[in-house]
Amino acid sequence: xxxxxxxxxxxxxxxxxxxxxxxxxxxxxxxxxxxxxxxxxxxxxxxxxxxxxxxxxxxxxxxxxxxxxxxxxxxxxxxxxxxxxxxxxxxxxxxxxxxxxxxxxxxxxxxxxxxxxxxxxxxxxxxxxxxxxxxxxxxxxxxxxxxxxxxxxxxxxxxxxxxxxxxxxxxxxxxxxxxxxxxxxxxxxxxxxxxxxxxxxxxxxxxxxxxxxxxxxxxxxxxxxxxxxxxxxxxxxxxxxxxxxxxxxxxxxxxxxxxxxxxxxxxxxxxxxxxxxxxxxxxxxxxxxxxxxxxxxxxxxxxxxxxxxxxxxxxxxxxxxxxxxxxxxxxxxxxxxxxxxxxxxxxxxxxxxxxxxxxxxxxxxxxxxxxxxxxxxxxxxxxxxxxxxxxxxxxxxxxxxxxxxxxxxxxxxxxxxxxxxxxxxxxxxxxxxxxxxxxxxxxxxxxxxxxxxxxxxxxxxxxxxxxxxxxxxxxxxxxxxxxxxxxxxxxxxxxxxxxxxxxxxxxxxxxxxxxxxxxxxxxxxxxxxxxxxxxxxxxxxxxxxxxxxxxxxxxxxxxxxxx
Amino acid sequence: xxxxxxxxxxxxxxxxxxxxxxxxxxxxxxxxxxxxxxxxxxxxxxxxxxxxxxxxxxxxxxxxxxxxxxxxxxxxxxxxxxxxxxxxxxxxxxxxxxxxxxxxxxxxxxxxxxxxxxxxxxxxxxxxxxxxxxxxxxxx
Numbered sequence: 013x014x015x016x017x018x019x020x021x022x023x024x025x026x027x028x029x030x031x032x033x034x035x036x037x038x039x040x041x042x043x044x045x046x047x048x049x050x051x052x053x054x055x056x057x058x059x060x061x062x063x064x065x066x067x068x069x070x071x072x073x074x075x076x077x078x079x080x081x082x083x084x085x086x087x088x089x090x091x092x093x094x095x096x097x098x099x100x101x102x103x104x105x106x107x108x109x110x111x112x113x114x115x116x117x118x119x120x121x122x123x124x125x126x127x128x129x130x131x132x133x134x135x136x137x138x139x140x141x142x143x144x145x146x147x148x149x150x151x152x153x154x155x156x157x158x159x160x161x162x163x164x165x166x167x168x169x170x171x172x173x174x175x176x177x178x179x180x181x182x183x184x185x186x187x188x189x190x191x192x193x194x195x196x197x198x199x200x201x202x203x204x205x206x207x208x209x210x211x212x213x214x215x216x217x218x219x220x221x222x223x224x225x226x227x228x229x230x231x232x233x234x235x236x237x238x239x240x241x242x243x244x245x246x247x248x249x250x251x252x253x254x255x256x257x258x259x260x261x262x263x264x265x266x267x268x269x270x271x272x273x274x275x276x277x278x279x280x281x282x283x284x285x286x287x288x289x290x291x292x293x294x295x296x297x298x299x300x301x302x303x304x305x306x307x308x309x310x311x312x313x314x315x316x317x318x319x320x321x322x323x324x325x326x327x328x329x330x331x332x333x334x335x336x337x338x339x340x341x342x343x344x345x346x347x348x349x350x351x352x353x354x355x356x357x358x359x360x361x362x363x364x365x366x367x368x369x370x371x372x373x374x375x376x377x378x379x380x381x382x383x384x385x386x387x388x389x390x391x392x393x394x395x396x397x398x399x400x401x402x403x404x405x406x407x408x409x410x411x412x413x414x415x416x417x418x419x420x421x422x423x424x425x426x427x428x429x430x431x432x433x434x435x436x437x438x439x440x441x442x443x444x445x446x447x448x449x450x451x452x453x454x455x456x457x458x459x460x461x462x463x464x465x466x467x468x469x470x471x472x473x474x475x476x477x478x479x480x481x482x483x484x485x486x487x488x489x490x491x492x493x494x495x496x497x498x499x500x501x502x503x504x505x506x507x508x509x510x511x512x513x514x515x516x517x518x519x520x521x522x523x524x525x526x527x528x529x530x531x532x533x534x535x536x537x538x539x540x541x542x543x544x545x546x547x548x549x550x551x552x553x554x555x556x557x558x559x560x561x562x563x564x565x566x567x568x569x570x571x572x573x574x575x
Numbered sequence: 576x577x578x579x580x581x582x583x584x585x586x587x588x589x590x591x592x593x594x595x596x597x598x599x600x601x602x603x604x605x606x607x608x609x610x611x612x613x614x615x616x617x618x619x620x621x622x623x624x625x626x627x628x629x630x631x632x633x634x635x636x637x638x639x640x641x642x643x644x645x646x647x648x649x650x651x652x653x654x655x656x657x658x659x660x661x662x663x664x665x666x667x668x669x670x671x672x673x674x675x676x677x678x679x680x681x682x683x684x685x686x687x688x689x690x691x692x693x694x695x696x697x698x699x700x701x702x703x704x705x706x707x708x709x710x711x712x713x714x715x
Contacts, residue, residue, distance in 0.1 A: 075598050075701050082597035538599070 059433025061510035069508060070523035070569040081532040081541045081565060088333065088526040096333065096526040097550035098325045099367065103296065116300040116321035117195035120328070120367045121162070122291050125155050128343030128369030138343045140366065143373040144184045145348070145390035150373065151253075153185045156289045161189045163287035164280050165248070166197030169224055172246050172272070178222035180204040180213060180232075183353050183374040186250045186276060188362075190226050191353075195300050195321070196292045199224070202304040202316070203354040206231070207379070212313040214240045220304065220316065226250065229275065235264040238271055250276045305356050307498040310468075317356070319501050319553060324360065326550035327502025330527030332364040339460065339490070339509050341395065345370035346457075348393035350402065352379045357464035357494060360502040361397050370395075381405065385453055392454045400465035400493075401473040403483065411482055419486070426485040430512040435490060458489040460509070465521070467497040467504070467545065467561035467573065474518040474573065481514055495521035495571065499557035500547050504528060505571045520572040527551035530571060532563055541565050542574055601702040603627055604712050605650060605669040608704060612648030613638035620701065622650040624687070625673070627702035628694050650704060652676055656687040672706045 065087075073091045076082040089095050098114025101123075106112075113119070127139045142153045169177060177199050181187040187203075194201035202220045204213060206228065214237045217225065221243055229249035238244055249260045260275045300321040308314040332340065341347065347365040351358040353374065365372050373391045375382075380399045384406035388396065426436040461483060465474060475483075480491050490510070494503035507522030524530040528551050532543035545563040548556035562574040603620075608627065611620035618631040619638045630637040637643045643651075645660050654664035656679050666674045679687070705711050 072594070072597060074595070075600050075699050077600040 057432075057434045059510075060435055060512075061433065061508065063433065066508060066511050066513060066568065068569055069511075072565075072569065076531075078538075079533065079535060080546075081535060081543065083529045083531040084524055084565060084569060084571075085529050086334070086524050086526040095529060095549045096326060096329050097322065099329050099332075113296060114322060115325050117192060117303070117324065117363065118291075118294055118300055119325075120363050121159075121192050121195075124366045124369060125159060125291050136343065138369065140343065140369050140371040142185050142188065143346075143371065143391060145373050145375040146252075147376075148390055150390045151185075158185060158189055158192075159289055159291055160284055160287050161186070161276075161280050162193045162196060163290075163292065164283045165189060165276070166193035166292070167287065168274070168279055168283070169193065169199060169246065169248075170197045172224070174199045174224040174246060176200045176202060176220060176222045177224040177226065178202045178204055178217055178220055180206050180208075180225065180227040181250055182206050182228065182376040183349060183378040184250070184376060185374065186226070187353055188372075188374065191303065194303070196294070198301055200301045200304065203306070203359075205306055205308075205352060205354045205379075208313060210236050213237060216306065216313060216316075217241045217244065224248070226276075228252070229255065229258075229260045234271075234273075235266055238264070238267040242270070245271060247271060247273045248276055248279070249273065303359075305354055305359065308466075315498065317498055317553060319356065323501040323551050323553055324363070326527040327356070327360045327500075327525075328364045328367060330525035330551055331360055331502050331506070332368065334506050334525055335460075335492070335509055341365045341368035341370045343369040345394045346373060346391060347371070347395040347397065348373040348375065348388065348391055349397040350375050350378050350382055350384065350387040351397050351399045351464065355380070355399075355464075355496075356501050357462075357496045357503055358397050361462055365395070385410065388453055388455065392457050394457045395460045395462065396458060396489075397462045397464075399473075400463055400469065400475055403461075403463050404473050404475055404479060407475075407479045407482060411486055423482070423485050427481065427514075430481060430484065431514070433510070433512060435510075435512070436485065436488070453487075455487050455489070458487055461487060461489050461491045462494070463491060464494045464496050464503060467495055467559050471518075471573075471575070476517060477514045477519045480519050481512070484512065493519055493521060495573070497545065497547065497557070497559045497561070499553045499559075500528065501551045501553075502527065504530060504545065504547050507570070518572070520566055520568075520570040522570050524571070525551070530563075532565065533558060545571070598629070598699070598701050600700075601627075602711050602713055603702050603704050604707045604709070605666065605673075605704070606707065607713075608650075609648045609669065613644075619647050621646045621648070622652070622704040623655065623691050623694060624652050624676070625704050626691075626694075626700050627704050628698040629701045630694075630698050632698070650674060652687060653679075655690040656683040658686060670707045673704065 070084045070086055071090050072082040072084050085091055099119060100112035101115035101119045102112040124140055128136050130136050139155050142158055143150045177194055179187060179190045179201060191201050202222055204216055210233045213232060218241055223243050224246040225244060226248045229251040251260055256277055261273055263271055263273045302318050302320050303324060304316050304318040306314040307317050341364060347370050349358045349362055353359050353362060362372055373393060375387050377387055381401045384402055429436045475493060483491055492506050492509050494506035496503050503525055505521045505524045528547050528549035531546050532541055533546045535541055535543035542564040543562060544558050545561055546558045563571050564574050566572055608620060608622060611618055613619035613634060618629055619634055620627050621630055621637060635641050637647055643660055645662055646654060649665050653674055653676060654660060657664060
């Protein structure tokens with residue numbers, strides 16, 4: 013008892029002594045601490061998403077087959093419910109409670125022309141626009157004008173009895189119009205990358221048995237292509253604005269008679285008044301033709317992947333709804349694609365944007381490896397669609413070396429925010445960005461970067477968590493990072509838009525989209541779930557596809573590539 | 576005072592979020608299915624037309640002491656079709672071929688269909704039942 017008392021007394025004396033030394037500096041320090049506490053309390057924000065939702069991002073089926081992992085699905089479409097298979101299009105006049113149709117590309121265009129809907133499903137009368145970006149210049153096309161061109165080209169090729177149309181164009185309004193013309197007027201569309209050698213192009217046309225070719229005027233040697241492709245009967249040249257004064261109607265001597273050559277803008281000028289601005293009507297039970305893309309392969313020019321309209325709409329819906337409601341594409345967005353539309357991820361994202369009533373900008377230089385800085389100068393987009401190669405090159409060449417001391421400090425501060433699960437606000441950032449590495453870019457309005465990675469691409473191009481963090485901080489935009497594979501429309505999986513967590517090494521690819529189910533096959537043992545990525549669902553051609561790439565399901569149920 | 580008291584362990588276990596690992600899909604024969612009859616806390620499985628269901632969540636009905644306990648670890652197709660829990664509904668010879676149910680009438684088949692749909696809704700299919708000596712049967 014006594015000892016206790018004396019202990020307390022001596023403690024009291026120590027505290028009293030300590031406080032006896034209180035002076036003006038103590039007041040200042042204490043004041044500083046109180047201010048800091050109040051400030052951090054006032055400015056603290058809830059994380060953008062509840063951490064539990066990031067800790068378990070997909071659901072595993074409770075039963076698996078031996079040698080395989082359990083199938084994993086998006087949290088939106090749990091096991092026991094059907095996977096997302098369409099756009100849920102409700103025709104006007106249909107009873108309110110009926111489920112909508114899956115739809116196809118025709119519904120995508122009709123939704124765009126109809127304009128955006130508000131929350132209650134009423135028309136707002138706001139229509140998106142299509143831009144073709146050529147260097148620093150952006151050419152604006154109204155949707156009515158594009159509808160007109162769809163009608164002109166569609167009717168012309170329908171009369172010419174086109175069955176399979178190969179389109180070999182840089183990303184442009186004409187490419188988009190050609191895809192929709194195929195959907196409305198019933199011919200298959202084969203999208204061929206535009207930078208191929210004449211011989212490769214000729215081989216691809218041969219394999220696709222294309223009877224119509226739409227290509228850039230002056231970009232290829234017609235007599236070589238025509239010589240190897242006897243089935244080819246129509247060629248439509250798309251001439252750039254600068255070269256429209258030339259006469260492109262000339263046919264090489266050796267193929268005269270078997271081949272008709274037309275020029276896109278001449279055709280449109282001549283038939284514009286006949287075509288009308290109406291979106292063609294169609295019977296909703298009539299099938300819409302397929303769209304084929306080329307998946308590049310290590311040897312040769314690649315293989316054809318033929319997507320049925322069901323695959324495409326499932327993928328479009330999967331991508332559209334993978335973003336939470338507040339982050340979805342809407343009529344205020346301008347979506348710029350700097351990745352080629354002849355690849356399925358950019359194609360489906362662009363279609364999703366058009367369906368949602370957003371404006372779309374197509375860049376003529378778009379491709380898998382482009383200069384990010386140059387490709388984004390023409391417009392000020394809110395969403396950019398790019399490939400992992402483009403972004404990793406940009407990060408390595410410009411973002412990393414060009415960050416000075418001030419932007420490093422800013423980065424350090426922003427990383428704290430991201431760690432707390434909060435996206436740094438755009439205001440502070442755009443001021444600091446003036447000194448940062450993205451200063452010269454027109455990214456003021458950017459809110460989202462959609463990056464896709466091919467499962468069989470060079471592992472060098474895989475983005476690390478650090479790179480994604482840098483991209484978030486210096487562009488001020490959220491990032492989604494998707495894994496794509498041959499035979500799967502859109503993407504296999506995509507990261508959560510609010511997932512800012514940082515790990516060592518390459519970033520994961522998030523949870524499967526709601527249009528697919530992912531499992532790993534050929535796993536070496538029952539302890540280690542690592543195997544070939546097998547994807548099934550409505551977005552997959554022929555239902556199921558097994559990729560050669562090996563994947564691993566992490567503890568948070570996200571997919572990552574192995575080695 | 577010890578930190579490893581039950582209440583502390585319960586509290587600490589809140590931090591450990593684990594999911595049971597997925598059950599591996601198996602091919603059963605009537606003999607290997609027999610052990611999953613719910614005795615000694617084992618799971619309760621029963622087979623309907625070749626599909627093996629894990630009915631452990633319905634242990635009160637299908638497990639030991641329940642009204643349907645005869646079906647546990649057995650092929651229940653005929654019993655469900657006849658709406659009968661009697662022992663003679665079960666295939667006696669475990670080594671023989673599976674019950675082909677050829678003699679059921681339309682009502683009984685409809686009955687069976689109803690049960691099967693209900694099971695598919697409520698329970699997991701964890702395996703497949705084949706006859707002893709079938710090509711798919713696991714070699715013992």
